[in-house]
Amino acid sequence: MFSYPDKRKTKLISCFVCVLLITVTLFSHFYLAVEAGHDCEGEDCPICSCMEICEGVLHQVSGASPLFVAFVLFLGIFLVLILPSVKIYVSDRSLISQKVRLDI
Numbered sequence: 001m002f003s004y005p006d007k008r009k010t011k012l013i014s015c016f017v018c019v020l021l022i023t024v025t026l027f028s029h030f031y032l033a034v035e036a037g038h039d040c041e042g043e044d045c046p047i048c049s050c051m052e053i054c055e056g057v058l059h060q061v062s063g064a065s066p067l068f069v070a071f072v073l074f075l076g077i078f079l080v081l082i083l084p085s086v087k088i089y090v091s092d093r094s095l096i097s098q099k100v101r102l103d104i
Contacts, residue, residue, distance in 0.1 A: 015080045022073055025061055028054040 031054050038047050095102065 011080050015077065018073055018076050018080070021061065022077075024057060028058050032058075 032051060035047050035051060040048060
């Protein structure tokens, strides 16, 4: 019989994927920025091949504009992590629970 996945487990997995995606994107940008002016060794340069891989990853991840991708990732992390931890204060004390008479 089909059972629905646990919502907490789904949120945890989606949060992990968002963090992983952000980490890969940031490290790819960082690597490209650091190695932009390296001394190329020729056709079999390992740094150039790593830079091509990073460019391919960034091209696949950010098919849309980078600002839109960053906004969506931030919004996803906000909704998954921060919003459920915000406690809304709801008082469990009411006039009826305090037995206040209103017919006087």
